[in-house]
Amino acid sequence: xxxxxNCIIRLSRYKNALYRLLSLGFLKVFSETLADxxxxxxxxxxxxxxxxxxxxxxxxxYQIEALLNKLSSILGKDKLQKVIVxxxxxxxxxxxKYKGFEKEGIKITAGFDIDPAKCNKSGTVxxxxxxxxxxxxxxxxxxxxxxxxxxxxxxxxxxxxxxAGIKGILNFAPIRIKSxxxxxxxxxxxxxxxxxxxxxxxxxxxxxxxxxxxx
Amino acid sequence: xxxxxNCIIRLSRYKNALYRLLSLGFLKVFSETLADxxxxxxxxxxxxxxxxxxxxxxxxxYQIEALLNKLSSILGKDKLQKVIVxxxxxxxxxxxKYKGFEKEGIKITAGFDIDPAKCNKSGTVxxxxxxxxxxxxxxxxxxxxxxxxxxxxxxxxxxxxxxAGIKGILNFAPIRIKSxxxxxxxxxxxxxxxxxxxxxxxxxxxxxxxxxxxx
DNA sequence: TAGATTGTTAATCGATTAACAATC
DNA sequence: TAGATTGTTAATCGATTAACAATC
Numbered sequence: 001x002x003x004x005x006n007c008i009i010r011l012s013r014y015k016n017a018l019y020r021l022l023s024l025g026f027l028k029v030f031s032e033t034l035a036d037x038x039x040x041x042x043x044x045x046x047x048x049x050x051x052x053x054x055x056x057x058x059x060x061x062y063q064i065e066a067l068l069n070k071l072s073s074i075l076g077k078d079k080l081q082k083v084i085v086x087x088x089x090x091x092x093x094x095x096x097k098y099k100g101f102e103k104e105g106i107k108i109t110a111g112f113d114i115d116p117a118k119c120n121k122s123g124t125v126x127x128x129x130x131x132x133x134x135x136x137x138x139x140x141x142x143x144x145x146x147x148x149x150x151x152x153x154x155x156x157x158x159x160x161x162x163x164a165g166i167k168g169i170l171n172f173a174p175i176r177i178k179s180x181x182x183x184x185x186x187x188x189x190x191x192x193x194x195x196x197x198x199x200x201x202x203x204x205x206x207x208x209x210x211x212x213x214x215x
Numbered sequence: 216x217x218x219x220x221n222c223i224i225r226l227s228r229y230k231n232a233l234y235r236l237l238s239l240g241f242l243k244v245f246s247e248t249l250a251d252x253x254x255x256x257x258x259x260x261x262x263x264x265x266x267x268x269x270x271x272x273x274x275x276x277y278q279i280e281a282l283l284n285k286l287s288s289i290l291g292k293d294k295l296q297k298v299i300v301x302x303x304x305x306x307x308x309x310x311x312k313y314k315g316f317e318k319e320g321i322k323i324t325a326g327f328d329i330d331p332a333k334c335n336k337s338g339t340v341x342x343x344x345x346x347x348x349x350x351x352x353x354x355x356x357x358x359x360x361x362x363x364x365x366x367x368x369x370x371x372x373x374x375x376x377x378x379a380g381i382k383g384i385l386n387f388a389p390i391r392i393k394s395x396x397x398x399x400x401x402x403x404x405x406x407x408x409x410x411x412x413x414x415x416x417x418x419x420x421x422x423x424x425x426x427x428x429x430x
Numbered sequence: 431t432a433g434a435t436t437g438t439t440a441a442t443c444g445a446t447t448a449a450c451a452a453t454c
Numbered sequence: 455t456a457g458a459t460t461g462t463t464a465a466t467c468g469a470t471t472a473a474c475a476a477t478c
Contacts (some may be wrong), residue, residue, distance in 0.1 A: 004445075008414050012407045016389065030459070039391060044457095058460045059454040060427055076417045083409065092310035095405070100389070104406045106413075143416050144409070168416035170408055174231065176254060176316070184415040186408055190310070191319045192227045192468060193385055193401055194298065194359070195290055198321075199223050200399040201358050201383035202291045207450050219469075245435070257435095258471050265437060273436050274478040 003051060008075070010048055013038045015071045022064050030061040077105050080192060084137065084166075085146045086157050088113040088127050091172055091190075092148035096125040108146075114153070130160070137164035144168045151175040158185070218266060223290070225263055229255045230286045237279050245276040260334075267296055292320050299352065299381075300361045301372050303328040303342050306405075311340040321426035325351060329368070345375070352379035359383045366390040373400070 017037040022118055031042040031049075038045075049055070049062075054070050056062035072078050083101075085092050087207055088111050096111050111127040113119055128136065136142075145166045147154050154173035161169060169185045171177055174192070177185045188205045232252040236244055239341070246260040253260075264270070264277075269285050271277035287293050298316075300307050303326050311326050326342040328334055334342045343351065350356075360381045361370050369388035376384060377395055384400045386392055392400045 003418075005411060005415075006445080008411055008478070009407060012410050032459085041447060043449090044445095046459095046461060051422075056460060057454070058452075059458060076413045077410070081409075081413050090312045092451080094305040097305045098405070100406055101409070104405070104410065106409055116347070131351070141239040144412055146409075157397040167419060170412050182419055184412060184419065186412050188403060188405070190403070190409055191315055192224060193363075193403055194296075194316070194321055195227050195292070195319065196220060196223055197359055197383040197385050197401050198291045198296050198400060199289070199347070200220075203218075204382060204397055204399065221469080247435085256471060258473095259469095261435095262470080267434060271436060272478070273476075274434060276435070 007048055007051065010038070010040065010044070010073060011052075011071055014045070015047075015068065015075065015077075018064050018068050018071070022068070023189055026064060028061045029067075031056075034062075079105070081106050081144060082109045082140060083107065083144045083146060084109060084133070084142055084144050085111045085125075085148055086113070086130065086133070086161070087111075087147065087149035087153075087172075088115075088118045089150075090149060092146075095146060095148060096127075102184050109140065109142070112136075130157075133160060134164040137161070137166060142166065144170075147171045147173055147177075222263055222266065225253065225255065225259070226267075226286055226290060229260070229263075230283065230290065230292075233279050233283050235282070236330055241279060243276045243278050246271075249277075275338075289317070294320070296321050297324045297355060297357050298322065298357060298359045298361060299324060299348070299357055300326045300340075301328070301345065301348070302326075302362065302364035302368075302387075303330075303333045304363060304365075307361075310361060310363060311342075324355065324357070327351075344374075348375060349379040351380060352376070353359070357381065359385075362387055362388055364394075371420045 014034060017034060018029070021037070031045040035042040035045045052074055054067065058123065083106055085095050088096070092111060096108055101108060108125050110126055112130045112133050113127055114130045116129060119129050121128065136144055143166060145161045147157055147169055149157055151173040154171060155177060158171070158177045158179065159171060162183060167183045169179070169183070170188065171185055172188050174189050179185050187193045223429045229249060232249060233244070236252070246257040250257040250260045267289055269282065297323055300310050300323055303311070307326060311323050316323060323340050326340055327345045327348050328342055329345045331344060336343065336346050358381060362372050362384060364372055366388040369386060369390045370392060371395065372385060375391045377398060382398045384392065384394070384398070385403060386400055387403050387405070390402050394400050
């Protein structure tokens, strides 16, 4: 892989910051300014851009609008991305109802659940029986799916998704997914993120002995 | 900081894997096995453990139960951690109702919202007016908070939290939080995670020219 | 004992940062 | 022009991995 995940994450952050700057009336930006905005170094910004052949003006910095177009195209934001969600528990439902995706060109076109009682074809985002997933995904040529099921179901759901032609998964279940070579799985693990915050809060309180002391 | 975020994240993963192994009836584990389970190298496992003065038996590997006790204590899982949530939109509400935290010793004791219509003192997790946050947090000595508000409100909410004595924040709003030195903020940005999956799915489809071509 | 595994040191790898020539 | 900023190369930094002596 030529580009690291972190690098792509930064591109997204640049994009978000640039929209903010644009809405404040700015037309161009220096690497230094953008770096401050996002919390990285100016070197980092220029390095990232050069990796993607994005260039600015030796003196005038970067044209924000042109930059946004390039970043959006790199990130696949130039066309609507259709996504499905499996699992209509608390998290799954929240994602289906979440307004933040639309403005990013991401549309959740359907949810799926194994429990018929949770299905509902007539909602804004219809929730369909899991049995219909394969046809739905194939018909709409959907490539991205979200797993928001209990962990015991996650691998099975992932297998079904891959079989249907899905290539990328965002997985909320706290379990490692086995996936084919030509696919990608990203993880969001809420317990783990909270646990991490807890650790560092506790560590801040302790005097300063985090180092090795050998039990 | 002596220990990196990634290292702590791995400790959490080790812990989860060890619970799984324990439930399968194993009593001890080699670094190699645990590494496979979590998807890292055996060196990594031993290195991480040695950073925290955790030692095993030169031949017999590590006692799972003792290991779990140590990891739990390092991660602060030996006592109940009380957490509040601000913002009772889709995500905030899902978090309040989420069952996964309890088994990890994390308890969401209250939610807060600026909209009186969304408040409800009698639910399983009461949702209180934001004005009551400060007293509530102080009285219960709460150190951890979750922000699930719109991005425009996030910084203000964070300031209020810090003022009340909160030291660690998990922030779901897609905005960078300015925070005091003695505090920590972790970010969960759902749009960004999805965007990342989208990028790599598109990149997998493209032949193989991710490299620089200079515009 | 011989074999296997830990704990730790040294080597490697990759990502970030600094520096600076090119140039507007 | 002089000053400022880019684009890129080289240096630094930190994290991961390999190797191996100690030892059970």
